[in-house]
Amino acid sequence: QKFDVCILGATGLVGKTIMEILAERDFPINKLYPLASARSAGEFVEFNGESIEVLDADNFDWSLAQIGFFSAGGATSAKYAPIAGEAGCIVIDNTSEFRYDDDIPLVVPEVNPQALAEYRNRNIIANPNCSTIQMMVALKPLHDAVGISRVNVCTYQSVSGGGKAAMDELAKQTADLLSGKPVETKNFSRQIAFNVIPQIDVFLENGYTKEEMKMVWETKKILGDDNILVNPTAVRVPVFFGHGESLHIETNSPISAEEVKDLLSQAPGIVVCRNDEDFPTQIGNASGKDETFVGRIREDISHNCGINMWIVADNVRKGAATNSVQIAELLIKDYLS
Ligand code: A2P
Numbered sequence: 001q002k003f004d005v006c007i008l009g010a011t012g013l014v015g016k017t018i019m020e021i022l023a024e025r026d027f028p029i030n031k032l033y034p035l036a037s038a039r040s041a042g043e044f045v046e047f048n049g050e051s052i053e054v055l056d057a058d059n060f061d062w063s064l065a066q067i068g069f070f071s072a073g074g075a076t077s078a079k080y081a082p083i084a085g086e087a088g089c090i091v092i093d094n095t096s097e098f099r100y101d102d103d104i105p106l107v108v109p110e111v112n113p114q115a116l117a118e119y120r121n122r123n124i125i126a127n128p129n130c131s132t133i134q135m136m137v138a139l140k141p142l143h144d145a146v147g148i149s150r151v152n153v154c155t156y157q158s159v160s161g162g163g164k165a166a167m168d169e170l171a172k173q174t175a176d177l178l179s180g181k182p183v184e185t186k187n188f189s190r191q192i193a194f195n196v197i198p199q200i201d202v203f204l205e206n207g208y209t210k211e212e213m214k215m216v217w218e219t220k221k222i223l224g225d226d227n228i229l230v231n232p233t234a235v236r237v238p239v240f241f242g243h244g245e246s247l248h249i250e251t252n253s254p255i256s257a258e259e260v261k262d263l264l265s266q267a268p269g270i271v272v273c274r275n276d277e278d279f280p281t282q283i284g285n286a287s288g289k290d291e292t293f294v295g296r297i298r299e300d301i302s303h304n305c306g307i308n309m310w311i312v313a314d315n316v317r318k319g320a321a322t323n324s325v326q327i328a329e330l331l332i333k334d335y336l337s
Contacts, residue, residue: 001028001332001336001337002028002029002030003027003028003029003030003066003067003332003336004029004030004031004032004033004064004065004066004067005022005027005029005031005032005033005065005066005067005068005069005328006032006033006034006035006060006062006064006065006067006068006069006089007019007032007033007034007035007068007069007071008035008036008057008068008069008070008071008072008076008077008080009035009036009070009071009072009073009076009094010034010035010036010045010054011034011036011040011043011045011054012036012071012072012163012164013160013163013164013167013316014071014094014163014316014320014321015034015036015069015071015072016045017316017317017320017321018069018071018320018321018324018325019032019034019045019046019047020321021317021321021322021325022047022325023047023048025325025329027325027328027329028332031064032047032052033055033060033064033065034047034052034053034054034055035054035055035056035057035060035072036054036055036056036057036072037056037057037058037072037076038056038058040054041054041055041056042054057072057076057080061087062080062083062084062086062087062088062089063087063088063089064089065084065089066088066089066090066336067089067090067092067328067331067332068081068084068089068090068091068092069092069094069324069325069328070084070091070092070093070094070095071093071094071095071320071321071324072095073095074095074096074097075097076095077091077093077095077097077098078097081093081097081098081124082122082124084123085122085123085124086123088123089123090119090123090124090125090331091123091124091125092125092127092324092327092328092331093124093125093126093127094127094320094324096126096129096210096214097126098122098124098126099126099128099129099214099217099218099221100217100221101126103118103121103122104118104121104122104124104125104126105117105118105119105125105126106126106127106128106218106221106222107125107126107127107128107222107327107330108128108133108136108137108140108222108323109323109326109327109329109330110137110140110267110268110269111136111137111140111222111223112222112223112224113330113334115222116327116330116331116334116335117335119331119335125327125331127320127323127324127327128214128218128222128323129211129214129215129218129319130157130161130243130315130316130319130320131155131157131211131214131215131232131234131243131245131315131319132214132215132218132219132222133313133318133319133323134243134245134292134311134312134313134315134318134319135151135153135215135219135245135247135311136218136219136222136223137267137269137270137292137313137318138247138264138270138292138294138309138311139151139219139223139247139249140223140267141263141264141266141267141270142249142251142255142260142263142264142307143223143225143228145255145259145263146251146252146253146255147251147252147253148228148249148250148251148252149227149228149229149250149251149252149305150228150229150230150231150249150250151219151228151229151230151231151247151248151249151250152231152232152247152248153215153230153231153232153233153245153246153247153248154232154233154235154245154246155200155232155233155234155235155243155244155245155246156196156235156237156239156243156244156245156246157200157211157234157235157236157237157243157244157315158236158237158239158240158241158242158243158282158315159192159236159238159239159240160240160241160315160316161200161236161243161315161316161319162187162188162236165186165187166187166188166192167240169185169186169187169188169192170192170193170238170240172184173185173191173192173193174193174194174238177193177194188236192236192238193238194238195238196235196236196237196238197235197236198233198234198235198236199234199236200212200234200235200236201214201234208232209234211234212232212233212234213232215230215232215234216230216232239282239283240287241282241286241287241288241314241315241316242281242282242283242286242287242312242313242314242315243282243312243313243315243319244281244282244310244311244312245310245311245312246308246310247308247309247310247311248300248306248307248308249306249307249308249309250303250305250306251305251306251307252305253305254304254305255305255307256299257297257298257299257307260297260307260309261274261297264294264297269290269291269292269318270291270292270293270294271285271291271292271293271294272294272295272297273285273293273294273295274297276295276296276298278295279295279296279310280293280294280295280310280311280312281312282312285312286312286313286314287314288314288317289313289314289317289318290314290317290318290322291313291318292311292312292313292318293311293312293313294309294310294311295309295310295311295312296308296309296310297309
């Protein structure tokens with residue numbers, strides 16, 4: 001059985017990566033419809049060695065597709081996802097638009113595949129935030145084994161999380177600075193080249209940014225545990241691909257670093273870097289891969305139920321495109337075949 005699939009945001013970074021991953025994983029596609037705004041309708045994108053014309057989403061008949069991958073920003077999803085869902089196109093949405101609605105499943109296939117059944121409510125499935133996804137993959141086996149009461153997390157997030165324009169800005173600022181030209185800043189609140197910025201998304205009333213609160217809200221929903229406490233700081237770093245996260249985890253009962261390494265080694269989607277000096281980084285480990293890499297696993301010397309770890313994953317792949325395609329694979333396997 002093959003499926004007709006549309007990609008909303010097909011000219012963007014995540015949309016293009018979704019098409020690459022669909023081809024890589026041999027997803028059973030009958031017809032593929034790349035969609036974007038009127039700005040780029042008529043352009044061509046590559047899929048599986050073929051050039052396919054981009055269509056204007058505004059004129060698309062959503063009933064032509066059985067599955068839709070949406071990554072064209074929250075406002076665009078708000079406009080089209082309900083119409084697509086009504087027309088029978090099951091939407092896998094990469095934006096934060098529907099993530100916190102009670103009747104919309106928020107899914108990481110390795111962590112809460114059972115939640116997917118709720119797609120039937122509105123034909124919309126939400127893909128979590130990139131920083132949440134990799135943290136969930138690493139936390140789930142520990143939460144199941146000993147229970148996690150609290151997580152302090154600090155992120156080191158690459159600019160690709162902000163889309164193509166953000167990547168272009170890091171490249172241009174770096175080149176301009178190295179050739180003595182003035183720097184222009186548009187997509188970030190500060191210069192990003194040779195700098196780190198402790199702000200991702202907007203500030204909320206409680207002093208946290210929206211990116212930080214996404215990690216708090218989404219962790220509770222995905223793990224199905226309202227009691228788990230998350231205290232995040234989200235930081236943008238001048239790296240193109242891959243997010244790093246430093247985690248300080250408080251568990252309900254003590255667990256040794258060796259036990260954590262054993263547990264994570266057996267869990268799906270994780271590569272454990274067992275030796276201290278083999279810690280993973282964005283370049284050389286995570287970038288271009290689909291697994292979540294975990295290293296620096298050690299007992300917290302300041303807390304008897306504390307574990308520290310460093311985790312890295314490719315935010316455009318596992319943090320967005322790969323996770324969406326895995327959701328679609330699960331959907332066709334368990335519900336559409
Ligand atoms: P377009 O090329 O028409 O602007 P990125 O995340 O890399 O910035 O990409 C954003 C993606 O979302 C692009 O494919 C862009 O298409 C698409 N997009 C943005 N706004 C809209 C809109 N209003 N309708 C349809 N697609 C949109």
